[in-house]
Amino acid sequence: MSYDVNGTTVEHDEEGYITNLGDWTEDLANVIATAEEVDMNDEHWAVVNFLREYYEEYQIAPAVRVLIKSIKKSMGPEIGNNKYMYELFPYGPAKQACKIAGLPKPTGCV
């Protein structure tokens, strides 16, 4: 199973998470987002970029409540709340945003 990004293929698992984290590019993120039916805007990108930075620093994808708490601190309560995050990523902010960010599924997600 793989995504097609401008003619190159990027492997992913049965749930759509990419196999090799080093394969990630912004173009790939757009391809995954399209597959997930997410129309990427600045706020989506802010979440995706936050997740990538978090993973780089701590080597884990944060749990959803940690994500929301951190977004609330950095971008304010209008964006950093449960309802808004689920509007951005209807299938779960951590699960779906991590997939687009090219990270493994968050610890604790079944």
Place this chain on the structure above:
Amino acid sequence: MSEDIKKFLYVNRKAPYGTIYALESLEVVLIGAAFDQDVSLAFLDDGVFQLTKGQDTKEIGVKNFSPTFRALGDYEVTKLFVERESLDERGLSADDLQDIVWEDEDDDYAEKPSIRIISRAEMADIMADQDVILSF
């Protein structure tokens, strides 16, 4: 609600690599943090090596998960008890350990240290005070 909160202590006694115990313990802590309990971690025996700074796992081909300990504050896990005797016996001191802090939301996000170095006798008291102890 407060009467439902139990004191959980995760006891870590093994070196970070070579067995899966250290990583599994950390994952259980991260998952268990969702349940709003009073969580502490204890590091003794070779478990104190889990918190050393400057870990590099390239040559052994496994992931270096030591940065993940610094994320514990985000999960409201803010008490990491390290046994002084175990450090001494291995020629380690506080300076060999990572700086791990948590942000206190009630104190303008001030960063406070999570690691507390305590004696073996104090560790015994902490263990006696728990509702649940999970040993790794």
